[in-house]
Amino acid sequence: MIALTSCLLGCTSSGKLENEGNLAALYQMNGSALDPQIQLRQLSDSSLRVDLEIDREQLLYMKGSTDMKFKSHLDLTYRLLGPQRAILDSGRVVLRDQKDAEDLGLLRASLLLGGFKGLEKAQLEIRYEDVNRNSGSTYYRTIAFKNPSSRSLFEKRSLDGRPATGNTLSDRSPFTVHYLPKDTLLFVRAYTREFPIAIPPYARVQDESFDFSPDSLFTIRSGDTLRLLKEGIYHFQVDSSQNAGFTLFRFASGFPKVVSHSAMAYPLRYISTLKEYNELAQHEGAEDFQKAVDAFWLKAAGSIERGQELVAAFYGRIQMANERFSSYVEGWKTDRGLIYTIYGPPSEVYRNDQGETWVYGSSSSVLSYTFNFIHVSNPFTENDYALNRLSEYRYGWGKAVSGWRNGKVYGIKDIQREQNARDAQLRRQRVAPTVWY
Numbered sequence: 001m002i003a004l005t006s007c008l009l010g011c012t013s014s015g016k017l018e019n020e021g022n023l024a025a026l027y028q029m030n031g032s033a034l035d036p037q038i039q040l041r042q043l044s045d046s047s048l049r050v051d052l053e054i055d056r057e058q059l060l061y062m063k064g065s066t067d068m069k070f071k072s073h074l075d076l077t078y079r080l081l082g083p084q085r086a087i088l089d090s091g092r093v094v095l096r097d098q099k100d101a102e103d104l105g106l107l108r109a110s111l112l113l114g115g116f117k118g119l120e121k122a123q124l125e126i127r128y129e130d131v132n133r134n135s136g137s138t139y140y141r142t143i144a145f146k147n148p149s150s151r152s153l154f155e156k157r158s159l160d161g162r163p164a165t166g167n168t169l170s171d172r173s174p175f176t177v178h179y180l181p182k183d184t185l186l187f188v189r190a191y192t193r194e195f196p197i198a199i200p201p202y203a204r205v206q207d208e209s210f211d212f213s214p215d216s217l218f219t220i221r222s223g224d225t226l227r228l229l230k231e232g233i234y235h236f237q238v239d240s241s242q243n244a245g246f247t248l249f250r251f252a253s254g255f256p257k258v259v260s261h262s263a264m265a266y267p268l269r270y271i272s273t274l275k276e277y278n279e280l281a282q283h284e285g286a287e288d289f290q291k292a293v294d295a296f297w298l299k300a301a302g303s304i305e306r307g308q309e310l311v312a313a314f315y316g317r318i319q320m321a322n323e324r325f326s327s328y329v330e331g332w333k334t335d336r337g338l339i340y341t342i343y344g345p346p347s348e349v350y351r352n353d354q355g356e357t358w359v360y361g362s363s364s365s366v367l368s369y370t371f372n373f374i375h376v377s378n379p380f381t382e383n384d385y386a387l388n389r390l391s392e393y394r395y396g397w398g399k400a401v402s403g404w405r406n407g408k409v410y411g412i413k414d415i416q417r418e419q420n421a422r423d424a425q426l427r428r429q430r431v432a433p434t435v436w437y
Contacts, residue, residue: 023351024346024349026324029316034054034136035058036052036053036054036058036139037054037166038052038139038165040124041153041155041163042143042145042153046115047113047114048114049112050110050113050124050126051165052076052109052110052128053106053108054074054128056107059072059107060133064098069099071096072095072098072107073095073130074095074129074131075094075131075136076092076095076109076127077090078091078127079124079125080113080122081125083119089114120145120146121143122142122143122145123142124142149239149245151244151245151246154178154179154236154245154246155177155180158175159176159225168248168249168256169248169249170253170255172227175226176226179238183221183222184222184238185219185221185222186219186220186237186238187237187240188237189212190230191232192230192232195333196333197332198335198337200338200393200394200397201387202390202391202392202394203389217240232250233248233249233250233328234247234248236248247328247380249381251326252330255322255330256326256330256331257319257322258319261289261290262284264293265281265284265293267314267341268280270401279292300405310404317341321336321340321341325340325385327378327383328381328384335373335387336358336385338387339387342400342410343360343369343400343411346358346359347359347412353375355372355373355375358373362416365420366426367395367419369415369419373385374386374387396418
């Protein structure tokens, strides 16, 4: 059998928040929305450093008028707000970059803020705009200054001393973790247990409190070199009696990309029956595991060409979910990852301090595809959201899963078509019958 998945695995290619408006562009596949990695580091009781990284592929480079270099223009404006939204610090940074057409990589910037000594908390706002594209977004974060275990007091660095943004690790490369106020002993809680994946949106989930007892516990000194060999959650603390601290997540090699057939098999649980999934899992580690994964997609697609299209779309969404929605588990396992994988990018996204609302198609349709995700307070991450599950999602979920299983890359156009058909059907039923006298 020709492997449907071989190209995917082996080929590469070049504090109240305001409602920010429709943010759907952030979640579009290969979209143009700016999504920089931002890390806050509290250097003292009166100074804060903001490290920012952005992929150059997210910026629009235009040829200059006097040379053939491609140039970008990123405009950053920031404000640090105290009580009654008083401005404690503000400023503007302009990043101009030029590159050859094939150049990739990251742009980096650091901001140093002050003026908050003695305050318990403040709110940071950063507006970043791609001037060439005339588009941008705003970043909000509430910062607690009085908590000695705040994650902003920790910093991960590469061995060359460079601060590293992001909290995910996907290999065994060495690094260091520093507690910025002083050289001290750090407690590390390790959680290497398995966490369940998200369940269908119509199913009720039983609330269970998280057991904070670590699977293992060890200590290091601030600045020690580490290699995390096991996948799991690593929570760094100066006070092990509290839950607060700094967390790193060690995911599978290659994360957020899908680079193994095991990683391709697990998400199939969303569109397979339990029997199919159990039969698939029996092949894990065997030589025919790839053939088992391919057989699933070939059965759904009916042809190799169609199967390759399904594989590229499905696992493209998995990777996007990993990049955007990872929390204490990989992004595809989360509630937002579940909805994103099956339905695709939403047409509308709204966010405030309580959570996010996703809308697919028409919000006024009787066939609702509006999903509300509630922000969860989690000591490990600020990116944890739980779906408000409703029984009326069952019909739409069934249509979407059936679409995938019948060789269709299910998405917003299918939803709009179903909404239009259902609304038209109801309109016909409401027309008063003609009465003849």
